[in-house]
Amino acid sequence: MDKQLVLAVAGAGKTKLLIDKLDRERRALIITHTTNNFRNINSRIATTFGFLPHNIQVMTYFSFLYGFCFKPFLLKKTGVRGINFDRCGNIRAVGRARYIDSNQRAYANRLAKLIQESGAGAEVTARIGKYFDLVMVDEVQDFAGNDFNFLPVIASAETDALFVGDFFQHTYDTSRDGGVRKNLHKDYGRYIAECEGIGLTVDRETLRHSYRCGPELCNYITDSLGIAIGSHRQDTTGISFLERESEIREIYNDPAVIKLFYQNADGHHACHSRNWGASKGEDHYTDVCVVLNQTSYRLYRHANLRALRPSTRNKLYVAMTRCRGSLYFVEEKALRGIAPKAI
Amino acid sequence: MKLIEKIVLHNFKRFRNLDLALNDKLNILIGENETGKSSVLSAVNLALSGSRTQIEAIGVERLLNCDAVEEFLNSNKDYNSLPIMFVEIWLNEQNNHELSGKNNSRDVDYDGLRMECGPNNELGPEIREILQSNDRMFPFEYYEVKFNTFQGNAYSGYKKFLRHLSIDTTLIGHERATREYVRNVYEANLEGAERQQHQHLYRKAKEDFSRSALSTLNERVEGYAFSIKSDPKSNLDTDLTVLEGGVPIDHKGKGKQCFVKTDFALARATGPRQVDLLLLEEPETHLSHVNMRKLIGKIRGAHNQQLLIATHSNMISARLNLRNTILLHSATDQAISLNDLPKETGRFFIKAPDHGILDFVLSKKSILVEGDAEYILMERFYSEISGRTLEQDDIHILSVDGTSFKRYLDIAKLLNIKVAVIRDNDKNYSLHCEDRYRAYVGETIKVFADRDEERYTFEVCLYCDNRGICDEIFGEARRSLSVQEYMIKHKTDAALALLETERDVTCPAYIQEAIQWISS
Numbered sequence: 001m002d003k004q005l006v007l008a009v010a011g012a013g014k015t016k017l018l019i020d021k022l023d024r025e026r027r028a029l030i031i032t033h034t035t036n037n038f039r040n041i042n043s044r045i046a047t048t049f050g051f052l053p054h055n056i057q058v059m060t061y062f063s064f065l066y067g068f069c070f071k072p073f074l075l076k077k078t079g080v081r082g083i084n085f086d087r088c089g090n091i092r093a094v095g096r097a098r099y100i101d102s103n104q105r106a107y108a109n110r111l112a113k114l115i116q117e118s119g120a121g122a123e124v125t126a127r128i129g130k131y132f133d134l135v136m137v138d139e140v141q142d143f144a145g146n147d148f149n150f151l152p153v154i155a156s157a158e159t160d161a162l163f164v165g166d167f168f169q170h171t172y173d174t175s176r177d178g179g180v181r182k183n184l185h186k187d188y189g190r191y192i193a194e195c196e197g198i199g200l201t202v203d204r205e206t207l208r209h210s211y212r213c214g215p216e217l218c219n220y221i222t223d224s225l226g227i228a229i230g231s232h233r234q235d236t237t238g239i240s241f242l243e244r245e246s247e248i249r250e251i252y253n254d255p256a257v258i259k260l261f262y263q264n265a266d267g268h269h270a271c272h273s274r275n276w277g278a279s280k281g282e283d284h285y286t287d288v289c290v291v292l293n294q295t296s297y298r299l300y301r302h303a304n305l306r307a308l309r310p311s312t313r314n315k316l317y318v319a320m321t322r323c324r325g326s327l328y329f330v331e332e333k334a335l336r337g338i339a340p341k342a343i
Numbered sequence: 344m345k346l347i348e349k350i351v352l353h354n355f356k357r358f359r360n361l362d363l364a365l366n367d368k369l370n371i372l373i374g375e376n377e378t379g380k381s382s383v384l385s386a387v388n389l390a391l392s393g394s395r396t397q398i399e400a401i402g403v404e405r406l407l408n409c410d411a412v413e414e415f416l417n418s419n420k421d422y423n424s425l426p427i428m429f430v431e432i433w434l435n436e437q438n439n440h441e442l443s444g445k446n447n448s449r450d451v452d453y454d455g456l457r458m459e460c461g462p463n464n465e466l467g468p469e470i471r472e473i474l475q476s477n478d479r480m481f482p483f484e485y486y487e488v489k490f491n492t493f494q495g496n497a498y499s500g501y502k503k504f505l506r507h508l509s510i511d512t513t514l515i516g517h518e519r520a521t522r523e524y525v526r527n528v529y530e531a532n533l534e535g536a537e538r539q540q541h542q543h544l545y546r547k548a549k550e551d552f553s554r555s556a557l558s559t560l561n562e563r564v565e566g567y568a569f570s571i572k573s574d575p576k577s578n579l580d581t582d583l584t585v586l587e588g589g590v591p592i593d594h595k596g597k598g599k600q601c602f603v604k605t606d607f608a609l610a611r612a613t614g615p616r617q618v619d620l621l622l623l624e625e626p627e628t629h630l631s632h633v634n635m636r637k638l639i640g641k642i643r644g645a646h647n648q649q650l651l652i653a654t655h656s657n658m659i660s661a662r663l664n665l666r667n668t669i670l671l672h673s674a675t676d677q678a679i680s681l682n683d684l685p686k687e688t689g690r691f692f693i694k695a696p697d698h699g700i701l702d703f704v705l706s707k708k709s710i711l712v713e714g715d716a717e718y719i720l721m722e723r724f725y726s727e728i729s730g731r732t733l734e735q736d737d738i739h740i741l742s743v744d745g746t747s748f749k750r751y752l753d754i755a756k757l758l759n760i761k762v763a764v765i766r767d768n769d770k771n772y773s774l775h776c777e778d779r780y781r782a783y784v785g786e787t788i789k790v791f792a793d794r795d796e797e798r799y800t801f802e803v804c805l806y807c808d809n810r811g812i813c814d815e816i817f818g819e820a821r822r823s824l825s826v827q828e829y830m831i832k833h834k835t836d837a838a839l840a841l842l843e844t845e846r847d848v849t850c851p852a853y854i855q856e857a858i859q860w861i862s863s
Contacts, residue, residue, distance in 0.1 A: 071495030072444025072452065123452065131440040 005200040010321030011212025109175035112150035129158030140165035144173035262293040276319035288323035349433035354408040374671035380653035390458040427461035444494040463487040507620040512628040598629035627656035706739035716838035718742035791857035804851035
């Protein structure tokens with residue numbers, strides 16, 4: 001039984017790696033975290049096979065956790081009737097109330113723990129082994145809190161397992177639960193050690209070069225953010241900082257260039273825009289304009305972007321690595337006179 | 344092959360709890376009227392259909408067990424003890440995770456489907472209000488039905504985990520039943536996207552007709568236009584029929600319809616959409632003897648379907664092997680499978696003459712006699728000795744060949760039927776009347792025969808005990824044969840004559856004993 005964790009860089013072909021493992025015979029399960037990726041993977045499968053083969057199942061993490069793992073063993077026993085994605089308001093809640101709200105909905109962030117605490121972990125593991133020959137988890141870096149603790153339940157099934165992720169694209173958590181696994185993402189080395197502890201063979205080689213990002217961008221990211229990323233490409237692209245108002249206006253109004261904001265994309269819906277974090281998983285941009293907020297602009301100026309808070313640094317990394325062509329930086333403040341007034 | 348391994352009913356119609364294991368192929372449900380044969384079929388049909396509208400059409404009131412409702416109304420009407428009803432279909436390994444889980448009455452990880460009817464908890468406050476009132480009103484209207492797989496996910500009729508076809512001969516001729524049947528066999532025969540193709544072409548043909556044939560007419564009716572309907576009430580599904588020999592099946596006689604429908608359903612046994620399960624309700628209705636034999640032949644030849652048949656027919660249950668029979672009793676919720684009958688006994692009844700085996704199976708007390716003469720006189724003896732009739736005491740009499748008594752006793756033993764065997768000692772009491780039945784005789788089975796080996800057969804006993812009457816009735820015309828010899832040679836004639844005489848006929852002592860024992 002092959003149990004692998006492949007750690008990748010952005011644009012290195014994580015999805016391709018997953019898709020390449022699929023055939024018309026082996027019963028495969030692919031678990032994704034975001035619905036974005038769920039759609040993306042489904043459409044890639046459809047492109048590969050011409051349709052969606054019956055032996056391949058794609059599930060989002062919570063539909064897997066609730067539908068495939070929880071329901072068969074615990075639905076009747078617990079009387080749960082759905083998931084509550086809010087946190088349990090009472091941090092001192094004990095017993096059932098820690099896991100299930102008064103409307104009989106299970107708290108999403110403790111659902112994985114509820115399964116394990118109820119002693120159904122082994123049954124879930126057996127169930128995965130019974131129905132699948134291969135389990136793949138995409139965006140595994142987002143597994144946090146109780147969900148990270150649930151990974152062994154998946155990894156120990158009688159199947160091949162392939163987990164892929166990019167440690168530095170950790171911008172969201174599947175869920176959080178107080179101090180549970182609080183320090184998991186603090187240090188790359190420790191993260192790898194934790195994964196090895198689950199029984200995964202960690203592969204940092206296969207996907208360390210990006211197909212999407214050019215060498216200039218990759219070098220820039222490695223230097224400025226301290227995130228090691230190589231490139232398969234040899235061509236030259238460009239990185240520039242926009243200062244002239246006419247230039248800024250032109251790029252701002254160019255629908256072909258996506259404008260990526262720290263968190264203010266909604267205020268700029270007049271232009272083609274998104275937030276840094278929300279652009280994760282997207283793969284169809286050529287030229288990208290990264291809009292720097294106050295903090296990131298200051299650090300950019302001081303050539304010290306690696307001093308950003310890790311979560312912000314990761315989001316910026318995601319934003320920059322959307323780029324296949326030219327990368328533009330612009331200061332958010334400089335857009336004030338250009339963006340139409342918010343209504 | 345997709346199979347139902349078990350059906351579990353709770354508070355469904357007359358069943359408080361029924362746990363019914365099914366055979367892989369044939370299952371013949373027998374039972375008196377009102378024992379719930381049709382209910383079992385209807386439970387399976389409803390659960391597999393996954394159709395809320397069907398449940399609504401029947402009404403929760405008619406599905407929920409009356410005793411459960413009554414008990415609840417007599418209790419302190421606690422919300423949490425409102426009765427629920429469920430039907431569970433336990434399947435063999437389906438290799439489909441959507442079906443498997445512990446959401447069933449046994450909390451076992453298994454493949455299956457569950458239909459549950461219970462109070463709609465969203466209407467909890469309203470239900471509580473009704474319960475608190477002093478009226479003896481049960482909140483049927485506040486019940487809802489849910490269809491879930493054992494995994495815990497909802498399913499509807501659209502997703503067919505198991506394809507079934509229900510042929511209810513009591514509904515033959517009903518438009519809805521016919522349409523349902525046609526749709527089902529149509530689906531069973533489709534391949535790939537044929538259905539969509541057909542629907543598309545049918546709509547197109549209608550449009551073409553409207554455009555061409557109706558065009559001149561429509562030019563005359565300015566501002567309006569005639570057209571062919573194309574809506575849920577008139578489409579391919581509603582217009583489709585099945586022809587046999589050029590005649591629509593619903594135009595055929597009821598008997599023929601039943602036969603053709605079953606035959607056609609059985610014939611479609613391959614492909615991904617094959618019918619997995621056939622539900623046959625009283626196939627004997629409307630069928631002639633000859634057609635029934637043909638139908639039985641077809642059923643025996645079916646290899647790819649599981650069948651669940653409810654019947655009153657002796658022939659169907661015996662010819663399809665009694666071992667496939669499941670007996671429902673009105674008194675208990677227990678179903679008894681005749682699967683445990685010895686194999687040879689099953690084979691025997693497939694070939695044996697039709698003696699009304701079902702009547703025996705369904706009886707609580709029976710008398711087995713060895714010949715027609717005993718049979719003819721038994722009713723008279725019984726009422727003379729017990730003072731009651733056989734019908735009053737619910738006692739069944741069967742005349743069978745002496746060598747096959749054991750076959751019947753196998754059944755009696757399995758089903759706990761009280762049986763008096765009345766037989767001749769054939770000049771060796773211990774051999775013929777004791778040794779042979781040692782494995783059967785007990786509290787519920789007894790063998791009665793004359794111990795005097797001189798009195799070796801029924802006619803001899805009769806003659807000895809009724810010499811005067813017999814000499815008088817049979818003596819006159821005799822030339823070469825003695826009266827006793829005549830009686831032995833013409834057993835049934837002699838019995839009939841004795842039955843009809845107004846004189847008192849003495850019943851041989853061992854038969855008296857038998858009657859006293861069985862009627863006690």
